[in-house]
Amino acid sequence: MMSLLDQISERLEGLNKSERKVADVILADPKAATRMSISSLATASSVSEPTVNRFCRNFETSGFPDFKIQLAQSLATGTPYVSRNVEQDDSTEEYTDKIFTSTIAAMENARKQINTTAIERAVDFLIQAKQISFFGLGASGPVAMDAQHKFFRFNLPVTAYDDVLMMRMVAAAAHTGDVIVAVSYTGRTREMVEIARIARANGATVIGITAEGSPLAEASSVYLSFPTPEDTEKYMPMTSRIVQLILVDVLATGVTLRRGVDFQAHLKKIKDSLKDTRIPDNGNA
Structure with a gap:
């Protein structure tokens, strides 16, 4: 179950202007918010007390006192995902800490909520694939390239694409047994949603690494979602990209384990091929 702070962060972009002001004050310093009165929170948010009450009830609490109790419990149950946007006047120490803290919290939040049944289904598809293609546009492009680097070791034809036209052609040429992993x-x-639909219409399996309830999730055969709220209208994706990379590692690990112990010798041979390319580190390498 999502903590109260997680719920506020996830629903941030859907709040109205007044409610967003309340959320921003709470997320900026949740611990301080647990010590505020309703009037002090209203003042800090530049809204009325009824607005604060309405905000609290939107998160299934009976009112402000109940909201504060749940907020305190949220802080006590682990690292919250706190939306701490970098501000223009942040010092080096401040923006560095914000990025690290948000990333760590996002990974923990994703770990708690990831659907392992969906991971198992995705691994089932990957282990039976005739060939695998990873698709990613924009900031998701490097994630697709990283996936190609991980999966080529499995003795399967594996490619990665970050060009829309190439993705579209690959999807149009897909057949049953092909697996396309779409990252968004x-x-x-x-374009990505249309490509997923084209691929499935041609018999391919589409694994989405994407947001819950999104058009791409609906167009996929199976999808892995990750709750990492980011305002991509204003900021470049940060924490979401890290979680995407972790999910690629999870899938690669799942495929490795399914291949069994005998497959380890093949992986070791690839690893050993790199030894002569490295400069020894004082005799320890």
């Missing part, structure tokens, strides 16, 4: 934080990029 929002899952709302029109």
Whole structure:
């Protein structure tokens, strides 16, 4: 179950202007918010007390006192995902800490909520694939390239694409037994959704690494979602990209384990091929 702070962070972009002001004050310093009165929170947010009450009830609490109790419990149950946007006047120490803290919290939040049944289904598809293609646009492009680097070791034809036209042609040429892994934080990029539909219409399996309830999730055979709220209208994707990379590692590990102990010798041979390319580190390498 999502903590109260996680819920506020996830629903941040859907709040109205007044409610967003309340959320921003709470997320900026949740611990301080647990010590505020309703009037002090209203003042700090530049809204009325009824607005604060309405905000609290939107998160299924009976009112401000109940909201504060749940907020305190949220702080006590682990690292919250706190939306701490970098500000223009942040010092080096401040923006560095914000990025590290948000990333760590996002990984922990994703770990708690990831659907392992969906991971198992995705691994089932990957282990039976005739060939695998990884698709990613924009900031998701490097994630697709990283996936190719991980999966080529499995003795399967593996490619990665970050060009829309190439993706479209690959999807159009796909057959039953082909697996396409489509990576998209929002899952709302029109081209990616259309490509997923084309691939499935031709018999391919589509694994989405994307947002819950997104058009891409609906167009996929199976999808892995990750709750990492980011305002991609204003900021470049940060934490979401890290979680995407972790999910690629999870899938690669799942495929490795399914291949069994005998496959380890093949992986070792690839690893050993790199030894002569490295400069020894004082005799320890």
